[in-house]
Amino acid sequence: MGPCTSPSLLLLLCLSVILISATHATDCSSLKLAGGKKQYSNCTELPTLNSTLHFTYNATNSSLSIAFSAPPSKPNGWIAWAVNPTGTGMAGAQTLLAFKANGSMVVKTYNISSYSSIVEGKLSFDVWDLEAESDKDGKMVIYGSVKVAASTEKLNQVWQVGPGMADGGPMKHDFGKANLAAVGELQLVEKLSPAAPSPSPSTQASEKGPNSGYWVSGINAGFWISGLISLLILM
Template identity: 85%
Template sequence: MGFHFPPSLLLLVCLCTTLISAIHATDCSSLKLTGGKKQYSNCTVLPALNSTLHFTYNATNSSLSIAFTASPSKPKGWIAWAVNPTATGMAGSQTLLAFKANGSMVVKTYNISSYSSIVEGKLSFDVWDLEAESDKDGKMVIYGSLKVEVSAEKLNQVWQVGPGIVDGHPMKHDFDKANLAAVGELQLVEKLSPAASSPSPSPQSANSNSGYGMSVTEINAGFWILGLISLIAFM
């Protein structure tokens, strides 16, 4: 004799499964860095080029530590992450660019004054602890720390991937839709709404979840599940 579940119960199971999947999809704590030798307070899936950013903002000394992860567009290519202090695009970007040279990963700095001028040079702010690594699948990670403006709440970030290096110079990246979309704001300090009664325990990016405690998505999903259970109980 088999078991027969009422349609309402099956509907509840399906909805709960969908909601739980959505929760896990936004749980950035599941992102793992290659090597995993450093820990960061926040992480976010960037909206283009299959890339991620882990970061820790230290307001006491106005510094930002980052780990940017992406795959170059070709096996011998490069990846880059940048801050633009004056605009929202590539021109003016202060860039950390990583690639493999003679079998070892290196990170170089580029002050990109224009789209036609990509010259290695000193950035407009201090950077330190620069290093990079890659895994067997070709994914690369740039590690570094940089000085930001005192009391900064957000930064204009730009990231990119490229096909290769010629005579020590990075080749131009593609200008596909994903490449052009690789810009955005990095929220260093979470802005509270006027109705908020208590400060956030730690800074978060606009679309990140550090994995400590429950996110707004998780709480909302919990209320939905409880509401559905109550509704079906009276059906």
């Protein structure tokens, strides 16, 4: 074994690989936007309609910046992302809807008061920096910022895709399983679990036998030792 393959170096290499893997697991690069011209603190792959949401919540001014990406159900269709302050479905949704008009992407706002009333209009909260784009693969992206109530921790979000526009408004979307399931909560602030009270010394002593250690430490030590032995055998 040469000087560059000492046990200390092998242990360091193992640790580096694990740290790189953990970093990649929380990286939003796998959910790239069509244009990728803006950066966001968080990203999530939404459970239906092949859609993603990138977002940054600013508690200082109670605003939420978003980038919603999805393919429309047809090439000249539309995509939409909404916040529902009063319910969990479409009725009451404050909607940002994007589509292509005269060759350019546009974003319109719709205050959907009911399933039978989808009329363009002002939302119940402020919105700004609205824009949209599409990529060569047909996906569309809605960019924008919305005002949320102070101290908001989560929102009811709704997303949808449709076939096109007609008579100045969006044509009806499909009512398949994926469309009907396009609702959920958006957690803006992650709550930390309260720390468990520290056990008394007598409790700790009663929970450990004479030859036992903490099981987490044992597992970690075993992991490193096993990995080190495996690497040494292979060399």
